[in-house]
Structure formats: structure tokens, C-alpha cells
Amino acid sequence: MSPRAACRLDALGFTEVYDYVSGEVDWRAHGLPVEGEEAAAPTAARFIREGVVTCRLDDRVGEVRERITGSPFGFALVITPGGVVLGRVRGSALDCDPSLRAEEVMESGPSTVRPDKPADQLASRLDQRQLRFGIITTPEGRLLGVVCREDLGGA
Numbered sequence: 587m588s589p590r591a592a593c594r595l596d597a598l599g600f601t602e603v604y605d606y607v608s609g610e611v612d613w614r615a616h617g618l619p620v621e622g623e624e625a626a627a628p629t630a631a632r633f634i635r636e637g638v639v640t641c642r643l644d645d646r647v648g649e650v651r652e653r654i655t656g657s658p659f660g661f662a663l664v665i666t667p668g669g670v671v672l673g674r675v676r677g678s679a680l681d682c683d684p685s686l687r688a689e690e691v692m693e694s695g696p697s698t699v700r701p702d703k704p705a706d707q708l709a710s711r712l713d714q715r716q717l718r719f720g721i722i723t724t725p726e727g728r729l730l731g732v733v734c735r736e737d738l739g740g741a
Contacts, residue, residue: 638729643689
């Protein structure tokens with residue numbers, strides 16, 4: 587909505603008026619609800635799984651290894667206190683000194699996708715890269731969860 591339209595609605599007495607400056611693309615990329623013909627198309631947001639193991643840069647490998655052992659994902663995502671994804675620690679990288687920090691064994695800047703990514707495109711991307719999981723984040727890099735390739739089926 588334009589700033590003028592937002593001001594007009596406010597002047598008409600509407601109490602919850604928002605001027606979303608970033609636009610529709612940003613709105614969709616945050617996984618916010620949409621209407622119209624494309625609203626029913628399955629996107630990554632529909633398949634997000636929460637519960638992926640997370641850790642901080644300073645967490646010890648031994649602690650992270652214990653958390654991954656009980657996880658269906660086999661990896662941990664290194665995040666900031668605000669939830670921004672910094673890296674990924676694969677379970678296979680944890681066969682080392684348990685006193686090392688996650689930062690020392692992580693892969694920096696793993697590839698991520700937005701929640702508005704069409705499910706069929708995400709499935710194709712994961713297939714091409716031979717990946718089982720996709721990491722879903724907001725445009726600011728905040729973790730929303732992961733999508734499992736098997737959940738996408740024939741999407």
C-alpha cells in the first residue's frame with residue numbers, strides 16, 4: 587500500500603494501518619500470507635520443519651555432537667543470539683577433539699532459501715545438488731527451519 591493510502595485509511599479511523607515499504611517481494615520472502623492465483627501454490631513455507639539442532643559459535647563440539655545424535659537431521663546450524671544462520675556443522679565433522687568450538691569445524695555461510703520458494707523449484711534444486719535438506723531463512727538470514735527433500739515428494 588502506498589504511504590498516501592495508509593494515511594487516508596488512518597484518517598478514516600482505521601486503527602491498524604501499515605505501510606509495508608519493502609514491497610510484495612519482501613512480504614512473500616518473509617513467508618507472510620498472500621492472496622490471489624498464486625496463493626494456493628505450494629511453497630517451501632508449507633514444508634518447514636522446526637527442531638533442527640542449533641548452536642552458537644562458542645559451543646563445544648562435544649556438546650553439539652550429543653544434541654545431533656538425537657536429531658533426525660544429522661547436522662546443527664550455527665546461529666547468532668538473534669537467530670541469523672552463520673554456518674552448518676555436519677555430524678561427520680564432529681569426530682574430533684570435543685573441546686573445539688563449533689566455529690572451528692563449521693562450514694560458513696550455507697546456502698539458504700526463502701519460504702516463498704515454489705516447492706517444485708526447491709525440490710529440483712535439492713535434487714540437482716544431491717541434498718536431503720534445504721535451510722529456510724528470512725531475507726535477513728533468520729532461521730525459520732529446514733525442508734526435507736522427501737517431504738516435497740513430486741512437488
